[in-house]
Amino acid sequence: MEIFSLTMHDLHELLVRRELSVTEAVRSFLERIQTFNGKLNAYLTVLAEQALQEADRFDNGKKDLTESPLAGVPLAIKDVLCTRGIRTSCGSRILQQFVPPFDATAVEALHRAGAIFLGKTNMDEFAMGSSNENSAYGPCRNPWDLERVPGGSSGGSAAAVAADLCAGALGTDTGGSIRQPASFCGVVGLKPTYGRVSRFGLVAFASSLDQIGPITKDVEDAAILLQAVAGYDRRDSTSVDRPVPDYREALRTPIEGLKLGIPQEYFIDGMNPDVVQAVQRAIQTCRDLGAEIVDLSLPHTDYGVAAYYIIAPAEASSNLARYDGVKYGFRVPDAKDLMDMYCQSRVNGFGFEVKRRIMLGTYALSAGYYDAYYRKASQVRSLIKQDFLAAFEKCDALLAPVSPVPAFKIGEKSDDPLQMYLSDVFTLPASLAGVPGISVPCGFTAEQLPVGLQILGPHFQEELILRVAFHYEQATRDQRPKPAVL
């Protein structure tokens, strides 16, 4: 097997056994990036020199490979996470020259664990999108079909993992931005419980929804990466101070006897039949592994899209107000006056979808509309959360598709925002409820496009969904082809 194809844990084992130097590993990925990034546009910034320097520190004994399972492992970071001294563009023109003076807590944690950063990955501008077409730096492409989107907004991270341009990656998920691209690219993606991972240094899109999580080649890697970034951070008041379990250890327990719920609202008209079939097969596999399958209902699922597309833009309209051309980032050179500077900088600095959402959110928060939109949406959000709490009284975890469709063609939905928004229908409710979810590959469509199985669990039960995903993955291990197109 090629070095770049290895999972993080297999690669780390080889490194520890000195069968491979860290420099060799890093070079293997850098060469692959060199060859394929032009086609894929997965990376916005490649940190070749820095990565090789870091690798050298392991190889000449200055750093210890055994200190953590991430030591010497080359990773990619979504360009929405602040990296000290390294441009953090958020896929936006307005932050084209933004170099943060600090690391995100999650980035810092990976640093401490000895991970090596290969670069910063492409994304929908400010994480707003489901296709990566909204990047100011051009779309990222799906390694399974270069004419198709990798999903979004963490499209760059998912594509980089799928195409073996890194061993693993961090993404962020606000309404499905880890799970959906993971499913479109045939890799594993986990959105933790809201509050499990510090958001400090994650450039905010919708603060009450944003979470950082792993995108990896297998479930064990997801457990390893989550382990490194999970935990309380006093710099993020919304991070929760509760112990972090040993995720990797939790994988061992079989899923026999677990009750897995199938929410009827996640199987709807108009879904791609191959997706339905793949997910049904996955459910059967879980049954075969000894899990009890129960049908149940999350009655407010239908309102998820509407509630999300009010709450997230409302928060975004406020979070993005700081990009005003005053202190950093893009400023038009010859504005007439202050108002002109604000307007022109924002008109030219932001892309179309970002401006659309700023308008939506501003409207939803305006005097006279607040009660009808923002407040109502917040109430709906509570009902959706109640749905999940009630469901988890009846079962341990939920099984569902990640997306009603597989990866679509570039340009196919970009003129129809509503169609694009509707494709998030199965990922939004868990984000609104704050519960954790994982996407694990569960087969392919007739067109050889990957399909993802979504496993949702109760708040702070990441170990449970990882465990279900792990045993499902182990049972279907031999059905894992690599993208043929590369």
Add this chain to the structure above:
Amino acid sequence: MEYEPIIGLEVHAQLLTRSKIFCGCSTTFGALPNTHTCPVCLGMPGSLPVLNENVVEFTIRMALATHCQIAAISQFARKNYFYPDLPKGYQISQYELPLAEKGWVEIETQRGPQRIRINRIHMEEDAGKLIHDEFQPVSHVDFNRTGVPLIEIVSEPDLRTPEDAASYLKMLRETLRYLEICDGNMEEGSMRCDANISLRPVGTERLGTKTELKNMNSFRNVQRALEFEIRRQRALLEKGETIIQETRLWDTGRNTTVSMRGKEEAHDYRYFPDPDLVAIVIDEQWIERVRGSLPELPDAKRERFMRDYELPPYDAQVLTSSKALADYFEAAVQRFAQPKLVSNWIMSELLRELKKDEKDIEGCQVTPQQLAELLELIDKDIISGKIAKSVFQEMYTTGRSAAGIIDDQGLKQVKDESAIESVIDEVLAENNKEVELFRGGKEKLFGFFVGQVMKKTKGKANPKLVNEILRKKL
């Protein structure tokens, strides 16, 4: 028609916490621009606010001192607007769930004591400062003040005159200072005041259209701006015109208010709960702990002064108007236990001198012990009250002790009867005519003789002895 002004005030007070409300940066005033900043108070992408618990504690103090109800759960909200001194494009404030509501303070007015209701007290962050270049069309932003904690104290429209407004403000300032949570300096902007004012015909209930007044940076300006605005609104109403709801700026130089923006241009702040900050939960234990640590407040101190020192209400009011002055009084009384006499000296001599020099009691050279010593000397007849006043002048300017000044200048009272008698004899001999007139019934001349004796003894003769011997001789 007679009109009644209806006034409500919004007061911002900068809290004296050492660090900012949402980050660890220093709040010290006067540092070089942008030296007290970090990614959080600069609102850099990815940064997050973390609440400084001392700000909550200070706010609870003020809430308790103003008899407010403290919310078990309160929340921060974002107030969205664009301005270059506001790095995030929103100010973190409180909106639907403020920390405290429904309180009151009592103030003295010409109509007697009045209870002024407090609508709410909430926490928020201060903005930065714009510095406009004098020579080029360039503006700079200093973010040192960004994130300095503020509380906003909003009154109900219970004030009826500009004087009420001024005494309400003074009351708030005293309370803030007693609590040691704000220095209350309006000129430096650590305490700021906006006013809402409308007029309505006396005897009617419905409120008239109000205007909001800004930019009043002293107690005097608040009063003057309100006086002006009452005149302006009354003139319009009398002409049958309507008041426009708008924000007006006080122009100190021109003694007038000018329109800043109308209702149509008013900002829509799009308040919503700040998702970066969790709800603030305050339990009874916390409140009781803060209550236990509160110092004695002006009201309570005033009552105690009236009760324990048997002072008239006016004296108690003046002496408790600042904690430092009250402490001064009590220190002096401890040494010289005649409270009314101490009060008289502080209120007349001491405060007059301080006022003349525009100084606070903190800047006074005479210690309370020195004042007490002086009063003791009067009490023991070592010097007369009159001489004491000139001794006090000397003490006030030099900071020397009374005893030292008296020794140096030989100001001790003459109590030797024979010495006084001989001076009186001299005076009577020199003023034959007046002696005749006095004995003829012109009793008023008694004072004249006393004066002459005092003049000859340079005020040192014991007045009681002078009186007695004079009576005898005449």
